[in-house]
Amino acid sequence: MEKHILMSEKSKAGLPAHYNFPYNATASADIAESINALRGSGHGAKLAVLILTADELSRLEASGEHRPSDSVYFRIIITGAGIHESLSESPLLAKVAHVTSSPFSAAELSFHLKKAFSSMDLEVKLAAERNAYQNTLLDMKQDQEDLINIGRALSIEKDPDHLFRLILMLSKKITGADAGSIYIVEVLPDGEKQLRFKYSHTFSKELPYEEFVMPLNRNSIAGYVAVTGTILNIPDVYMLSKSDPVAFNSSFDHEHNYRSKSMIVIPMRNHLDDIIGVIQLINSKEDDTGNSRMTGNEAFEIVLSTPQDFERKVVPFASRYESLMEAVAGQAAIAIENNRM
Amino acid sequence: MEKHILMSEKSKAGLPAHYNFPYNATASADIAESINALRGSGHGAKLAVLILTADELSRLEASGEHRPSDSVYFRIIITGAGIHESLSESPLLAKVAHVTSSPFSAAELSFHLKKAFSSMDLEVKLAAERNAYQNTLLDMKQDQEDLINIGRALSIEKDPDHLFRLILMLSKKITGADAGSIYIVEVLPDGEKQLRFKYSHTFSKELPYEEFVMPLNRNSIAGYVAVTGTILNIPDVYMLSKSDPVAFNSSFDHEHNYRSKSMIVIPMRNHLDDIIGVIQLINSKEDDTGNSRMTGNEAFEIVLSTPQDFERKVVPFASRYESLMEAVAGQAAIAIENNRM
Structure with missing residues (x-):
């Protein structure tokens, strides 16, 4: 499954210089737009870690681009801010992988990216199981209808x-x-x-x-x-x-x-x-x-x-x-x- | 769904004194045993946040008590340690909600507990959907078998x-x-x-x-x-x-x-x-x-x-x-x- 890192220009201040991102990483001024572009690109589901500031998180919530979607799984890393009241009330709290006000070392960033993708892998696995059951169910409903109709047609x-x-x-x-x-x-x-x-x-x-x-x-x-x-x-x-x-x-x-x-x-x-x-x-x-x-x-x-x-x-x-x-x-x-x- | 906090005696050093835990909180010397006890208690699934040290996490991994189980969902907070190599290779990495070497303030602990439970809520919802589909599937298989047998029995x-x-x-x-x-x-x-x-x-x-x-x-x-x-x-x-x-x-x-x-x-x-x-x-x-x-x-x-x-x-x-x-x-x-x- 495709892995992406979408970071905001502002959040880059908190990231190590010359860091070698493990996956395709893009910086942009507008994270909502980046998510939207990712959602529309290619086939299949994608995993994304969003790196942004607390202000940008509020704007993302307001934009609605964070809406649940089976095509983009994501986790959020918040830089340049400590824990504050509004963050703990965020509808995206469950997706927040890490919050820090101090700049990241390369080792720290690698660890938190790895942890975020690892937690998404679990979610993807569960979602895949759910979808497989759902598809089997659709197949079985079709089969059951077919069987009933066939039984009727043959018996007359x-x-x-x-x-x-x-x-x-x-x-x-x-x-x-x-x-x-x-x-x-x-x-x-x-x-x-x-x-x-x-x-x-x-x-x-x-x-x-x-x-x-x-x-x-x-x-x-x-x-x-x-x-x-x-x-x-x-x-x-x-x-x-x-x-x-x-x-x-x-x-x-x-x-x-x-x-x-x-x-x-x-x-x-x-x-x-x-x-x-x-x-x-x-x-x-x-x-x-x-x-x-x-x-x-x-x-x-x-x-x-x-x-x-x-x-x-x-x-x-x-x-x-x-x-x-x-x-x-x-x-x-x-x-x-x-x-x- | 029942919410629990299971902390190790050793991890308590990193927690604020006189902290008023939002859910049923237990301290013990052996976290693996606490999980096992929780798994065996009462009915239905439980959510647990485990607070422990990095050493105790390694022991937990070795004990096998972390095995996936639909009856206990958990997230892990690691105290008294920074990020180190072995942690990023942990099979439990996806379940790690937070790692810190500095003592928690009350506000920080509240935030991280809330975030951990919130992320479990998502997992529970997905698992519930999966289980519902699975149960419907079992029902439909039974129904289909019944229908076939009834069709045969009636037609003869x-x-x-x-x-x-x-x-x-x-x-x-x-x-x-x-x-x-x-x-x-x-x-x-x-x-x-x-x-x-x-x-x-x-x-x-x-x-x-x-x-x-x-x-x-x-x-x-x-x-x-x-x-x-x-x-x-x-x-x-x-x-x-x-x-x-x-x-x-x-x-x-x-x-x-x-x-x-x-x-x-x-x-x-x-x-x-x-x-x-x-x-x-x-x-x-x-x-x-x-x-x-x-x-x-x-x-x-x-x-x-x-x-x-x-x-x-x-x-x-x-x-x-x-x-x-x-x-x-x-x-x-x-x-x-x-x-x-």
């Missing part, structure tokens, strides 16, 4: 083909996935089971698909999940190694000029915990405008066309989508089974 | 009578309610609508109920919700006044020696947004052991028997249950409708 769809489309569309939407497929476990008359590739859709490209069946075993990624019940969350399928339990077949990608990268594969379990199918999602998308609060719902409609798009806009599926999709897959399983009856 | 129940029981049981469980009833909107052959009191259950008492029908209008609480679609969350039905849109009929309470107090009433809306019924829950329970993190799921089985129980253990329905029950009621509506087809 009576047409089997529409139901598969709906399950895949909603799954792609909440995770921001570009493509996906649904596989269904089928029991043959002789009791053997097979896996049917039932439905597939890719947002960025018109890609053909045909239903086909495959043996229910660990040799395919979907089969592995259907047999073991494990959720797979793979950041890049081309980075799978020989030691991984699954391997990616890239022939479809080559044939259709697509680039599968991140993948999440979730078993659909019914109320008896039987696995009745698998949802496979490919290429979670995010925009690259730096808006990290964009959720799956909004990123869903990003089009991937150039190799750069696949490079820049495809991200691994967030780990929270594992439990979310587990819930969706459970709702989907029940809707499919209700539909069959 | 095929017997209509069992379904009504299940809806009410799960609704009571997640909100910690003692009693509840389900009303269903019925359309008569002539197109008129009526409200059927369909099912009712009280945990704390074996209470009789019989199905009956009532007109669908605003004259009853359930009718009001079925007609307007408004969620009602009433802290105490006996405190309703003439100006409230609904009135409570206490004849059932009198007849059966029950005491209805808090009440939440939620419309059941199907996927077309039609109101097909109403869930009414009575008396949200919490234990009185001071465990405020007990959720509905755990409080569900508290028995209300004495008038004191109703007084102490019944609380208003938390506002978060409004949206949670709205989601449950939506799932219930779809399950009921699927059941009818």
Whole structure:
């Protein structure tokens, strides 16, 4: 995090001459203006130690530029003044790191700068924890709303083909996935089971698909999940190694000029915990405008066309989508089974 | 929040004689022990300013008693020493509010104590925000899990009578309610609508109920919700006044020696947004052991028997249950409708 020292011209009288400031230090006649400039500059939060006189502190309070802001954390060092009544009533008292009427030695100034930044580090850590919880909370609220809506939508769809489309569309939407497929476990008359590739859709490209069946075993990624019940969350399928339990077949990608990268594969379990199918999602998308609060719902409609798009806009599926999709897959399983009856 | 000043016997030499400390102040030979005692005393978080010498600070660091703890916030004032190298490397540097080698005047000590407590107040506020988010997050995780399980449970129940029981049981469980009833909107052959009191259950008492029908209008609480679609969350039905849109009929309470107090009433809306019924829950329970993190799921089985129980253990329905029950009621509506087809 950027560290700055903003001092007033007047306060310089109390500072050692030729002092080598440990961080970017600026002197100005107007501290309020310096804070404002710092607030507007660059990205992210900054830490600042303000060095000023008691008079200037009063003016800063009046200016309102000291307003709490998550973008500038600050501590105050007051020079050229002792402790007086008005200082102890200052609304900024909690931010005052040091007050002195005697000139600073270099060692003293270094110590007090270090102490001030160290105390801000603690504050930043606490604020970061608070913000992380707040963001997770926003994510969870979105997820909860999504889940409720998905549950409702799935439970009222009576047409089997529409139901598969709906399950895949909603799954792609909440995770921001570009493509996906649904596989269904089928029991043959002789009791053997097979896996049917039932439905597939890719947002960025018109890609053909045909239903086909495959043996229910660990040799395919979907089969592995259907047999073991494990959720797979793979950041890049081309980075799978020989030691991984699954391997990616890239022939479809080559044939259709697509680039599968991140993948999440979730078993659909019914109320008896039987696995009745698998949802496979490919290429979670995010925009690259730096808006990290964009959720799956909004990123869903990003089009991937150039190799750069696949490079820049495809991200691994967030780990929270594992439990979310587990819930969706459970709702989907029940809707499919209700539909069959 | 409790405020304390813990000073060492040795540091007293640097403090003004006969100083009137603004908060509970204790002198001891061993500061680490004083902190430990404070940590173990009473309830809730405490704020402490530690006044000690540089030597004692080193010993405190070594003792480990300075470990971060949400129950004791502290700041440090160091007396009888100037700034020295080891101090600037202290792991507690961020907590050092002031260092001085000269004796304190009363005014100086007052100022530095005030500044130290003021800086802790900021930290406490930030920590409280963080904790509030964390607790809301825990609540939401619980709610999300409940919702998923309820959705699954309702969608697989095929017997209509069992379904009504299940809806009410799960609704009571997640909100910690003692009693509840389900009303269903019925359309008569002539197109008129009526409200059927369909099912009712009280945990704390074996209470009789019989199905009956009532007109669908605003004259009853359930009718009001079925007609307007408004969620009602009433802290105490006996405190309703003439100006409230609904009135409570206490004849059932009198007849059966029950005491209805808090009440939440939620419309059941199907996927077309039609109101097909109403869930009414009575008396949200919490234990009185001071465990405020007990959720509905755990409080569900508290028995209300004495008038004191109703007084102490019944609380208003938390506002978060409004949206949670709205989601449950939506799932219930779809399950009921699927059941009818």
